[in-house]
Amino acid sequence: MSFLELNDVSVGFGPANHRTEVLTDVNLAVEENEFVAVIGFSGSGKSTLVNLLAGLQKPDTGSVRMSGRPVRGPSPERGIVFQNYSLLPWLTVQGNIELAVKSVFPQFNAAQRREHVARYIEMVNLTPATEKKPRELSGGMRQRVSLARTLSMQPSVLLLDEPLSALDALTRANLQDEITRIWEQDRRTVVLITNDVDEALLLADRVIPLTMGPNATLATSFSNTLERPRDRTAMNHDPEFKHLKAEITGYLMGLNREAKALRVDQAIEMPNVLPADFSTGRREPPKAITRRAIAEANAIHNASEGDETRNSDAA
C-alpha cells in the first residue's frame, strides 16, 4: 500500500445523457517522500487531478486514499500551491502566511507563530518583503510566498499545481532551483503538475504522462534515475537525460497525433451555392441551385474526398 493513492478514479461533468468524462480509471501510487511529476497537455485534466488529490473535488467513482485512509475533503495535511498564487491581496506576506499558521497550529502563542512565519519567509528568501502586499511583489515573489504559506503548514504531501507556468523563463529556473533546495533540505512527498518536460526531469523521481482528455488517464511512468543534485546546464549533455527527454516528448507527441486521429470526423455538408447569373438578363435561378443539382454536386464532392482519404491511408 502506497502513501498516496488514486484507485480507478473517474471524474466527469454534465448530465448523464451528455456526459464529458475528464478523467477515466486513473490509478496513481505515490510512495512516501517521493517526488512525482505529472506531465500533460493543457486541458487534459491536470488541475482536476490535483483537486482530487487535495480533496477539493470528489471522484465520481474510485477512491483517493492517503496512508490507507480515504480522503474526505481538503486538509492542511496536503498542502497545495496554486498556479495563480491565490494570495489574499489585502494581507501582507506575513499576514498571508500567518493566516495559514494560525489555523493549522492553533496551539502556538504569538511569539512562536511569529518565529514560525519568519522561518518560512526566510526559507523562500523573502525576509526583506515581509511587510509588502502581494500586488507590490513580482510574479516569482508571489509564488514564493504561496510556496512558503503551503510549506509553513508542514503538510505531509505537497501538491504543486503548475506552480511555475505563469512565470518567465529566468524566474522559473530560479524557482526550480529553490524548490529543489527546499526539497533536499526537508524531504517530503511531492506531486508536481507541469507541462514542461525539462522541469519534470529536473525535479522529479518519476514522471507520469497524462493522456489527452477527455477520458484522460495516467500512462506508465518513466523512472528518472538521474543522480541528484542535478545541474541544469550539465544535465543537458547527460545522455540519459537526453534519452528520457526524447522518450517522454516522443510519447507525448504520439498522444497528440493519436488524439487528432481519434477525433470524430465532423465534416459538415455545405450547400453548393453558386452566385445568381444576371448576365443573361433572366432572373431565374441558375441550374446549380435546384435541389437536385445540389444533391448531385454533393455526391461528386464526397466521392472525390473519399478518394483522397483512401489515398492518404495508402500512403
Add this chain to the structure above:
Amino acid sequence: MKYKILKALDIAGLQVFDPVVRLCYGEEPKVQLQKIGQFIIIPIITFILFLIFWDYAGPRHTTKSGEVPTPAVVRDAAVGVLTFHERENIKGEDLLRSGPQRDAALAEVEARITELEPIAKTAAAELKETELAAREHLKSSTAEINALYRAKRLEFRDAAKERQTELKVLADKTIDGTEADRVTLLEAVAADRVQSAAETEEVQRLRDERSAIENAKYPPLIAARQTSNALEEELQFLRKRRDFLTGENRDLKITEVETKLAGLESDLASAADGAAALKIATSIQREQDNLATLGESTYSKPWTLPAQIDRSVRCVFVGFIVASLIAIPLGILCGLSRIFMAAITPLISLFKPVSPIVWLPIIFIIVGGFIPDPSDSALLDIFNAIPGLAGMDVNPAFIASALTVAMCSLWPTLVNTALGVASIDKDHLNVARVLRLGFFARLFKIVIPSALPLMFAGLRISLGVGWMVLIAAELLSSSEGIGKFVWDMFNNGSSQTFAQMFVVVFVVGAIGLLLDRIMIVLQRLVSFDGAPTAL
C-alpha cells in the same frame, strides 16, 4: 516628502492639485503649468463664467420675492446668516455669564451702545433725508415724462372728440344719402378704430416708461436703508445683551432668590406662631423649587442655519448607520446563499424604486406609534443619551427623517455587498477550504475583506443618496435642519430669504461633496487592488 504629499493627494482624490505640488518641487515646470492650466485654471474660469451669467440673468427675472438674487446678494445673505448665528451664540453665553466676566461683558456692551446710538441716530436722520431726496429725485426724473403723458392724454382726448363729431356728421349724411356716403362712413369708423388703438398704445407706452422710472432703484436710498437697518439690528442685539447681562441674567436671578431664601429662613427662625411658620416654610419650598429650575435654565436659542446643518449631518449619519447595519448583514447573507438571494430579490426590486416622499409619511406615523408622548418617552431618552446626539433635541420628526434616509439609502449598499460577496475569487475560497477555516473565520478573514471595496463603493453611493433624501425628508417632516430652513425661507417669501435659499444650495452642495470625499478616502484605504475610483 514630495511623494508623501502626492500619495496623500491621490488617496484623498485630489489629484487635481498634483501638478501644483510637483511645480513647487520644480519638476518639469512647463508640463506642470500646462496641467494646472487644464485642470485648475479652466475649471475656475468656467465657474467665473457661470457667476457672470448668473449675475446677468438673475436680476432679469422678477418674482413675488423680488428679483432672483445675484451672487453678491447671496454672499451678503450668507454673511447675514452667520452674523445671526454668532449673535445668538453670544446671547446664550451672556445669559449664563457671572461675576467679573459679566461685568466686563456688560461694560463692553454699554460702551458699544453709547458709541453706536448717535451713529444710528444720524443714520436714521440721513435715511429720512435720503427718502425725501429720493422722492424729490423721483419727482424731477418723472416730471418730464409726466408732463408729456398728460399732454398726450389731453391731446388724444381732444382728437377722439373731434373724430366723434366728424363721424356724427358723416352718419347724418348717410340718411337719405347715396351708397358712396355709406361706404365713406364705414371707412371712417374703421379708421377711427385704428387711430384709437394707436393712441391707447402710445399712452400705455408712456405709462410703462413712467413706472419703469418710478421702480428704478435709487442707489443712495438702498445704501442708506441698509446702513440704518444694520445699525438698528446691532443696537437691538446689544440691548438684548444688556438685558441678559443685567435683569435677565441667570446668575443675578439666582443671587436674588438666594437672598430671598436667607431672609425667609431668618423669618422662619423668628416666626411668631405655627400658622405663620407654615406659610414661611411653604414659601421657602417654592423658592427652592424656583432655584432648581433657574439652575438648569439656559437661553432657548432659535435654530440658526449652522446649528441646523449640524443637526442635518448628524441625522444623515444616524440614517446611514441604520442603513449600513441592515444592508451589510443582509448583503452578506445574499452573497453567501443563493436561496436567500432568490428569496429577497423581489423585496429589493419592489422597494428600491419607492420615493422618499412616500416612505416619509408612513415612517412618520409608525414612529409616532412608538412615541405617543414626545415629552415623556423612554425611546427618545435613549436617543438623546447617544453621544453625538446630545443637545440635538431628538424628536419623532428627527427619527422619521433618519429612518427615511435609511430606507432609501440602504439599497446600493445591499446590492453592492451582495455582489462583492458573491463574486469572491474561487481560489480564495479554496485556500479557506484547504486551511479548514470555520464559517466565521472564513467570513471575517476571507469573505468580508475581499468584498470590502465593493461594499464601500455601495456605502459611498448610499451616503450620497441619503444626503439628498434627507433634505426632502426634513422639509416634509419639519424636522429642524437644512430642509426645514429652506421650507421656512420659502414660506417667509421675502427677497432676503429668497437669497438665503440660494445660500443653502451651496451649503448642501459643499457638504455633499465633503461627505463623498470622506467616503472616497475610506474606499481607497480599504481597496487592495489599487483600482482607480470614479470621482
